Amino acid sequence: MTFKVGLLGLGTVGSGTAKILLDPAGRHPLVKELEIAKIGVRSLDKPRDIDLPATCFTTDLEAIVTDPDIDIIVEVIGGLEPARTLMLKAIENGKHVVTANKAAVALYSDELFTAAEKAGVYVLLEAAVGGGIPVIEPLKQSLCSNKINRITGIINGTTNYILTRMKNEGGDFGDILADAQALGYAEADPTADVDGLDAADKIAILAALAYGGRVDRAQVHSEGIRTVAAADIAYADSLGFVIKLLAVAQRCESQPGETEKLEMRVHPTLVPNDHPLASVNDVNNAIFVEGNPVGKVMFFGPGAGSGPTASAVVADVLNIAALLQVEKGSNQTGTRSLDPLLACSHQHECQVAPISETVTRFYVRLIANDQPGVIGFVGTCFGNHGVSLESIVQTHRKDGSAEIAVVTHDVQEGKFRQAMDELIASKEQINDVAAVIRVL
């Protein structure tokens, strides 16, 4: 039984996908049943190292998504449009869709999954989060018996690469970003990565799967790593932490009768050295999931790249082909009924708590006038707002000022910010708030 695949895009991920499909030896026997029917590209003139007849290639992507012979569309062109329109048209035409497009899925999940449910087709997206790391299907299928309480992920390879090098080399963000761009680990416009927007797309997707409700991407609080200084990485190290850009989706504690809310946030974080996420370095990603009754599990691996991402894309294609084979083999006569674990059929929207309500620890680095009583003043300001301190260290700087590093206990962000406002208001004591970073 052969299944026909239409491939939209032949860039990094598209080429990787085609290579797997054209080289089935040593893989699951079902790979042999997949046939690339059409590949949509921008230009027919570009030389390609893909061994397929010229008739397979076309610049008419719409003709692929409406082609009655094609069973499964693989969307790897990326970006919002025309990806969204093409996926919707494919769905309308009864085709299953596999996509690696986290931005489009995070923004248009509502539209895409509603259309998919109506048309009785699957939209699978393993490659959209964590590249080659199996995490979407495990969340849908292997952890489906759990009540998920928290997902904490390192899900952007570029920022993890930069932070790893900053730690190892003691360098500054700007220099290492420039070097990462030269080496191809960061884009010419690094905004989506370094400002946490890409991680926010991905955590919105993971949260929707884990908590069974849609998540409004606009409500994900995101802070990037531009302000992380070499000094803070060194301080963190001396305190037993590494700094990582974490994406967090967490069930808030709620009273009976209260609407359940989620904390949804992306920000640099001090991670204790003995936490499994602390040793995830370079471009690797990892997703740490806490659930009841499973406890703590982690998925680790390469978060990007042609091969890893294509591995996930083809896995999705195979999962759909397997279900189509079951259908055809068992002589179905009714309308297609979708696998409730693989289809995303939830309709409600998850409530997201405002960032002021989230609870976490904070690390703060202050530059103060080196005068008697400054430590007492800092302690009093925090105490006035119910912020309890875990540690406070003062060091003297060459310029005569004092540097004070504080780590708080868990505190509601709103209260913490009030304490910080009071600190800052006192110009004669505190010269500068050099850093405010959350602590896991």
Added chain:
Amino acid sequence: MTFKVGLLGLGTVGSGTAKILLDPAGRHPLVKELEIAKIGVRSLDKPRDIDLPATCFTTDLEAIVTDPDIDIIVEVIGGLEPARTLMLKAIENGKHVVTANKAAVALYSDELFTAAEKAGVYVLLEAAVGGGIPVIEPLKQSLCSNKINRITGIINGTTNYILTRMKNEGGDFGDILADAQALGYAEADPTADVDGLDAADKIAILAALAYGGRVDRAQVHSEGIRTVAAADIAYADSLGFVIKLLAVAQRCESQPGETEKLEMRVHPTLVPNDHPLASVNDVNNAIFVEGNPVGKVMFFGPGAGSGPTASAVVADVLNIAALLQVEKGSNQTGTRSLDPLLACSHQHECQVAPISETVTRFYVRLIANDQPGVIGFVGTCFGNHGVSLESIVQTHRKDGSAEIAVVTHDVQEGKFRQAMDELIASKEQINDVAAVIRVL
């Protein structure tokens, strides 16, 4: 649509399973569709904290596996018999089977999967390896596009707990084993765990899934941790390694035309500190998978316990229920066609290479007479058999003898053993081979 579950056994995993099924809030909506129809127990008199009517309980396990009302049998009684017979009878009666029984699956996979294929039912076993860690389904479904080259796992919690404590406390195996037994981390008869037999069962299962062929459990080479000495853990530490009990299933390099073979082995291993497996401590498990094109991915989490194992058991039940819902919803008329990614239909047997053909690095600790030329003699013996050395360190002991720690480069085990035989033969130079441990 309700699906009826027959539960065989109400011990640690069985109780955990029942608790999830009776508390669906916050989990996937499909959990609500699962009903515990019968629970098979050894005695009806034992008090239970499971909220089900007394009519649910029976000591007649055979009546459960033949009950026409039951869709899915969960086998969590463990051991070889009557587990094997009950599973086979359930399959014959057209029931799907979910099991956590690694020993029975490793030994009887041939019989079980042949029967399941014939009867058109699933036998799922996520809980058999790695407790709550999703690894079986990810291997079957999320990594199915890959050619797997190597699986390296810490898949026995008891031995990992003992080795972690030996490292942290500098204690000896015997003392810590006794303490682990008192604390319930090791069984009264610890043989299956500490001699590597449990890990061998599990790696045989993982290899069958990863390489698409059956693996003869008897051909898995296994060595346990009884001989690991505190001195070796200290040496390993000074060389930048930790000692872990690893289970390895690796594709051997083969020439074109040669039959492909697997290395299948369980043994204590020096793991470099910067390897992701090195920081997997206590009762945690982790499975490190290398494939093409995915690269290196790792699955980490709790390898045992009531909650984690039950999480995996119920996930399997839900996966079967999801497929049954598709069947019923789409009005199937033909015989059931099984999902080719979830069913284990491979018929061929993987060839396993004899341990003498496997290639790895070795760490050796020798006690020698402290006399001129002994280091030269050791180097010559290894050199005579083509064993190249990575490092060699000699220290003097209080009793006047010398301790020599050697780390080799990659070498075929057969050649290494020949060199060791030559070393040992020379009684006037080498008093004792204190340790031989493989190096990752």
